[in-house]
Amino acid sequence: MNAVLNAIxxxxxxxxxxxxxxxxxxxxxxxxxxxxxxxxxxxRRIGLALMEIGxxxxxxxxxxxxxxxxxxxxxxxxxxxxxxxxxxxxxVVVLSVTRELGxxxxxxxxxxxxxxxxxxELGTMRVTxxxxxxxxxxxxxxxxxxxxxxxxxxxxxPLLVCIADILGVMGGFLVAWLKLGFNPNTYLINxxxxxxxDDVVSGLIKAAVFGFVIALMGCFNGYRSKGGAxxxxxxxxxxxxxxxxxxxxxxxxxxxxxxxx
Amino acid sequence: xSGAIPKIRVRGLKKAFGPKKVLDGVDLDVPxxxxxxxxxxxxxxxxxxxxxxxxxxxxxxxxxxxxGVDVLKAPRAQARALRAQIGMLFQNGALFDSLPVWExxxxxxxxxxxxxxxxxxxxxxxxxxxVGLADSVADLSPAELSxxxxxxxxxxxxxxxxxxxxxxxxxxxxxxxxxGAVIDxxxxxxxxxxxxxxxxxxxxxxxxxxxxxxxxxxLDGKIVWQGPAAGLLSSDNPYxxxxxxxxxxxxxxxxxxx
Numbered sequence: 001m002n003a004v005l006n007a008i009x010x011x012x013x014x015x016x017x018x019x020x021x022x023x024x025x026x027x028x029x030x031x032x033x034x035x036x037x038x039x040x041x042x043x044r045r046i047g048l049a050l051m052e053i054g055x056x057x058x059x060x061x062x063x064x065x066x067x068x069x070x071x072x073x074x075x076x077x078x079x080x081x082x083x084x085x086x087x088x089x090x091x092v093v094v095l096s097v098t099r100e101l102g103x104x105x106x107x108x109x110x111x112x113x114x115x116x117x118x119x120x121e122l123g124t125m126r127v128t129x130x131x132x133x134x135x136x137x138x139x140x141x142x143x144x145x146x147x148x149x150x151x152x153x154x155x156x157x158p159l160l161v162c163i164a165d166i167l168g169v170m171g172g173f174l175v176a177w178l179k180l181g182f183n184p185n186t187y188l189i190n191x192x193x194x195x196x197x198d199d200v201v202s203g204l205i206k207a208a209v210f211g212f213v214i215a216l217m218g219c220f221n222g223y224r225s226k227g228g229a230x231x232x233x234x235x236x237x238x239x240x241x242x243x244x245x246x247x248x249x250x251x252x253x254x255x256x257x258x259x260x261x
Numbered sequence: 262x263s264g265a266i267p268k269i270r271v272r273g274l275k276k277a278f279g280p281k282k283v284l285d286g287v288d289l290d291v292p293x294x295x296x297x298x299x300x301x302x303x304x305x306x307x308x309x310x311x312x313x314x315x316x317x318x319x320x321x322x323x324x325x326x327x328x329g330v331d332v333l334k335a336p337r338a339q340a341r342a343l344r345a346q347i348g349m350l351f352q353n354g355a356l357f358d359s360l361p362v363w364e365x366x367x368x369x370x371x372x373x374x375x376x377x378x379x380x381x382x383x384x385x386x387x388x389x390x391x392v393g394l395a396d397s398v399a400d401l402s403p404a405e406l407s408x409x410x411x412x413x414x415x416x417x418x419x420x421x422x423x424x425x426x427x428x429x430x431x432x433x434x435x436x437x438x439x440x441g442a443v444i445d446x447x448x449x450x451x452x453x454x455x456x457x458x459x460x461x462x463x464x465x466x467x468x469x470x471x472x473x474x475x476x477x478x479x480l481d482g483k484i485v486w487q488g489p490a491a492g493l494l495s496s497d498n499p500y501x502x503x504x505x506x507x508x509x510x511x512x513x514x515x516x517x518x519x
Contacts (some may be wrong), residue, residue: 121359129355132317136349137369137418138341 019116028220032135035140035147036181045148053215054151054156055116058163060113061106065164069093069171075148077180089182090190093172098195098203099259103157104251107210108136110157111243115218118149119239123232146223151216157211158204165203202258209254210247266490268293268426268458270384272492274323275482276309278385283309284320296459298453298473300504302513305479307462308352311428314460316344327426343485346482347374348424348457350448352431354415356403362389362414363399366494369422388417392447409440413447420451427452429461431467445471469472469493480513 076089176182218239225235263507267290274287283306291297312318332340363385370376386396392413433441473490486498
């Protein structure tokens with residue numbers, strides 16, 4: 001009987017902790033959004049965060065998109081050729097990349113690179129009192145550290161996804177043309193004839209949401225880290241894992257919302 | 262008792278983290294232009310005390326007055342303005358490692374818009390000179406400095422905006438005795454020159470005597486002794502006597518066994 005009660009108590013404690021964490025995250029997100037819109041603004045910090053999230057993530061996002069487009073063309077050909085639907089490959093590649101794979105894969109890559117870096121930097125600042133030092137120097141840490149990263153995440157991710165879309169489609173095109181023997185003109189016409197503006201725009205909306213989530217989880221986990229090097233390591237892991245899961249879950253929700261018609 | 266309002270007045274300050282009572286009714290007065298040293302063992306609540314005054318920790322109960330105004334009850338803008346008078350030297354320096362030394366020193370001045378960015382480096386170099394650092398240090402990263410130099414840069418950052426109140430969190434920790442004495446001298450010089458009121462927390466008794474006018478001992482979340490800093494080493498208070506002389510046996514150990 002005691003064992004059952006203990007198990008229930010344990011489950012209750014876990015549930016309460018989880019709810020507490022969600023509440024804490026919601027408060028942090030609210031403060032972060034307020035910090036984005038309220039002055040003072042730190043344009044230099046925004047520029048640095050844009051470089052960190054956007055520019056320095058460009059190689060990994062580009063390579064991921066290029067190879068994904070190439071693989072997608074090959075795999076689609078294997079499947080579609082079994083029922084003589086090879087002509088649909090171009091549409092499948094362009095729609096998959098713009099609506100789904102571009103934003104999701106770019107999100108996962110940026111989360112692993114920039115989200116981890118944010119959590120590690122803010123976590124180190126927390127455990128070495130640098131965040132407290134900011135407060136003593138008439139600077140609100142949420143505005144100086146968090147707001148620029150949130151804003152940069154929202155701006156940089158759609159830009160990265162634009163590039164990822166182009167490279168992903170190009171990867172598919174190159175494989176279709178050079179490896180599978182498609183006529184390049186026909187392939188390009190097939191690619192773009194079925195592509196609508198909302199396919200691209202919905203992908204960019206997803207990208208902006210994912211950018212916010214990556215920056216939010218990086219900052220949240222770093223900001224509340226404690227316990228020295230081990231705590232910073234745990235915060236970094238948690239930032240990447242939580243952002244990745246949220247990206248996948250939000251991808252389903254956004255897809256449902258944006259393409260439910 | 263004089264009717265003058267102390268620069269800093271703390272009454273009944275309480276703070277607990279879960280079941281652990283870290284501050285359990287702390288009272289202290291720091292008159293304007295004087296320096297108080299708070300001593301006490303690790304985990305006795307010294308850092309929580311100054312973080313509470315700084316607004317980095319929210320106390321559970323009590324009064325914290327700066328210039329006679331309770332910063333816990335004052336409107337946010339007024340509390341922020343009162344706390345903006347405080348310069349803080351953190352235990353490990355807490356220098357921003359993403360910024361060069363000069364930007365660390367001028368950070369508060371730039372944040373308060375007391376200075377333009379174009380003038381900030383010159384001002385930082387002037388403040389660095391006050392703590393005995395050459396201008397060649399200004400463009401280095403904090404990671405390129407020794408522990409003693411980092412402490413000096415942190416002190417320069419704390420004094421750059423000429424604060425009316427200064428807090429020093431274990432200013433000599435991690436330094437050799439000579440560098441510790443140098444930092445103490447710099448602290449005394451800066452505090453005197455600026456006419457600031459200061460609170461220092463330390464384990465280093467030599468440092469406590471050098472930089473404090475008065476002293477208090479924090480134990481189990483309460484101030485158990487207050488007196489002149491010069492009398493710390495000769496105090497007949499059993500807690501102070503045991504702590505300052507580093508004796509294993511005594512009432513503090515008994516308190517821990519309780």
